[in-house]
Amino acid sequence: MNAADLEEIEQTFSILTRVNNDAVKDGGNVLTDFPSANNNLLNYAAYFHIFANSASLKAHTNGNLAVGSLDGQVNFGTKIHTGTLERDIHYIQDLSDIAHSSFIKKNDVRDNKVVFGNELKLGLSGDKLTVCGIHLDHLTEDELFQDKDNNKYIDFNSAFEFLRNQSVNLAGMESEREPVTNNEFTDFNKRVISLKDYTPNEANVIVINLSAEVLRGNTPLTIDGISKDKTGTTVIINVDTGGDDSYSMSSPIKIKYNDGTDRHNQETEIFDDNHLLWNFYNSKSSDKLYRGAIEMNATFQGSVLAPAATVNVHHNLDGNIVANDVNIVGGETHRWDFQDESEVVTVIPEPEKPDPEPEKPDPEPEKPDPEPEKPDPEPEKPDPEPEKPDPEPENPDPDPEEPGEEPEKPDPTDPPNPDDLDIGDPNLKPDTDGEAENPFPDLIPDVTPDNGDSDGGSTVTQSTSKPDNPVTTTRVETLAKEVSASAATPSNGRAITNAASEGFLPKTGAARSGVLGILGTSLMTIVGAFGYKRRK
Incomplete structure (x- = not known):
């Protein structure tokens, strides 16, 4: 070197x-x-x-x-x-x-x-x-x-x-x-x-x-x-x-x-x-x-x-x-440098640096609502008085037969008493306008008396009566009137003129037995139908 x-x-x-x-x-x-x-x-x-x-x-x-x-x-x-x-x-x-x-x-x-x-x-x-x-x-x-x-x-x-x-x-x-x-x-x-x-x-x-x-x-x-x-x-x-x-x-x-x-x-x-x-x-x-x-x-x-x-x-x-x-x-x-006066701010990010302090959790975690939703102070109570059944529910015959006793049979020769014709409907009200109400409008059609415009028979129509309709009659009353009309001119030529004045049905005279027979048959039919409906 x-x-x-x-x-x-x-x-x-x-x-x-x-x-x-x-x-x-x-x-x-x-x-x-x-x-x-x-x-x-x-x-x-x-x-x-x-x-x-x-x-x-x-x-x-x-x-x-x-x-x-x-x-x-x-x-x-x-x-x-x-x-x-x-x-x-x-x-x-x-x-x-x-x-x-x-x-x-x-x-x-x-x-x-x-x-x-x-x-x-x-x-x-x-x-x-x-x-x-x-x-x-x-x-x-x-x-x-x-x-x-x-x-x-x-x-x-x-x-x-x-x-x-x-x-x-x-x-x-x-x-x-x-x-x-x-x-x-x-x-x-x-x-x-x-x-x-x-x-x-x-x-x-x-x-x-x-x-x-x-x-x-x-x-x-x-x-x-x-x-x-x-x-x-x-x-x-x-x-x-x-x-x-x-x-x-x-x-x-x-x-x-x-x-x-x-x-x-x-x-x-x-x-x-x-x-x-x-x-x-x-x-x-x-x-x-x-x-x-x-x-x-x-x-x-x-x-x-x-x-x-x-x-x-x-x-x-x-x-x-x-x-x-x-x-x-x-x-x-x-x-030739690009000049930009567009008022758009652009920033090149600096290299990422670790955070000097790790991210801390929130000093106070989110608290639940101070008062959680409470149930209604007074829960819904049932009705103080539960719905009661009708004060007089439909009952069987008020005097049921006792076992071992035979019911008393009616005398077929006795005329029916209107007071005994209770058919058990508690809603049936007494007639206040002189005409009785039909207790079975859906079973028994109303009968409108013939006004002379027909052939002398009676016309049967479905009842559309309301409480203010004075012409509505019961089937019993209609039948009674039909019977009276038929008996008014008997075969012997005697007119029964006092049928209505003497009561619900005539009680004396030649027509009594015939009337009772027809009326009995009708009543048995009505009572039988009503009893069938009640049993259902």
């Missing part, structure tokens, strides 16, 4: 010692550098030209990077034109290659902040800076930063979780018009989407849904009406990729401002006029995320959001490129 080798080892040891002694500053956190990021739909991804988990640069890239892993075969950085951008910020967590000429040298109006991941070896030797042994020609020591310990300038896991959710949310936003298809354009060579046909919503956002076929066309598509003002209306164009593994975009995108002037692809530090966000999604996927490759085969303007996809750029592109993987294959890309 010669002296030169020993000197190189000493220098290397010196560099490592300086790094280990905090010669490289802690990069801190991205939100410190972009405090208003939560007001942008892309959050802090809007402040980086390329925001990706991995990026490969094979063509000139005019813009800053925030990448998890970099294969940087060409230089990159935001060139100084007007001097309006005071600091160009980059974050490279890991890398496999980086060009010596990367980044833009600082001057009086601009400097850089470049943060590397804590796994990368940084070297300081005078004015020379190295990363993984590769010289960084355009940086100075005060522009170099690094993640320290477990701190990360950007947590890509949390950032992309947010961006994937945001893509799905934007794809689900309501548009006031049906999706735009190629049928909308009368001249396919002059396809124009006019923002005058749309009304901004309450958040100052216009949502346009685009069928997959539109960007596949090879003729220009013009977005007419973009505002130059920083507070202009945000325009979200949701592009449905249709579920293809590879979505080839061949339509050059042109922009016309709302003052009638055109915008062209260019390098710039003025971003106030970028209000156009293209959100690529997959309507056929259950989670609406597109995971295929987007081949950008034509010039493009506007920021791209495809957080689960791979974006391969083959022509000039102005805007942000937010994707899982970004490959700059051909053409140039130019930084």
Whole structure:
């Protein structure tokens, strides 16, 4: 080992010692550098030209990077034109290659902040800076930063979780018009989407849904009406990729401002006029995320959001490129930060931390009602006096026969006594209007005496009498009258004129035996029928 080798080892040891002694500053956190990021739909991804988990640069890239892993075969950085951008910020967590000429040298109006991941070896030797042994020609020591310990300038896991959710949310936003298809354009060579046909919503956002076929066309598509003002209306164009593994975009995108002037692809530090966000999604996927490759085969303007996809750029592109993987294959890309003044607050969640104190149960468990529902103070009581049977229930004969005694047989020669004609109906009331009531209206029809209009017989009709009907008679009385009428002219020519005046039936005279026979037969029939009914 010669002296030169020993000197190189000493220098290397010196560099490592300086790094280990905090010669490289802690990069801190991205939100410190972009405090208003939560007001942008892309959050802090809007402040980086390329925001990706991995990026490969094979063509000139005019813009800053925030990448998890970099294969940087060409230089990159935001060139100084007007001097309006005071600091160009980059974050490279890991890398496999980086060009010596990367980044833009600082001057009086601009400097850089470049943060590397804590796994990368940084070297300081005078004015020379190295990363993984590769010289960084355009940086100075005060522009170099690094993640320290477990701190990360950007947590890509949390950032992309947010961006994937945001893509799905934007794809689900309501548009006031049906999706735009190629049928909308009368001249396919002059396809124009006019923002005058749309009304901004309450958040100052216009949502346009685009069928997959539109960007596949090879003729220009013009977005007419973009505002130059920083507070202009945000325009979200949701592009449905249709579920293809590879979505080839061949339509050059042109922009016309709302003052009638055109915008062209260019390098710039003025971003106030970028209000156009293209959100690529997959309507056929259950989670609406597109995971295929987007081949950008034509010039493009506007920021791209495809957080689960791979974006391969083959022509000039102005805007942000937010994707899982970004490959700059051909053409140039130019930084043009997405400006969002839509008043929509977005927040990328920080990595979950365990709660300092486990969730405690409620200090006082829910108590039952202080007074449980009580039964009615006085349960329903039965009626104080249960319903009594009729005071005089229908009984068998009041004087039942005693066993061993033969009932007294009536003398068939004795006339019936009206007082003995109790038929056992307790509801039968005495006649108060001179006419007796029919105790068996459903068994014995009423008989209406002949008024002389018939052939001399009696007419039998169903009783419809009511308490106020004075003509209703009992079957017994009717039979008695019929018998009296028949006996009034006996065979011997003697008229019985005193039948009614002498009582219920005549008691003397020749008609007595005949009357008694007829009456007895009738009474036996009535009593038999009533007894049968009572037994039932």
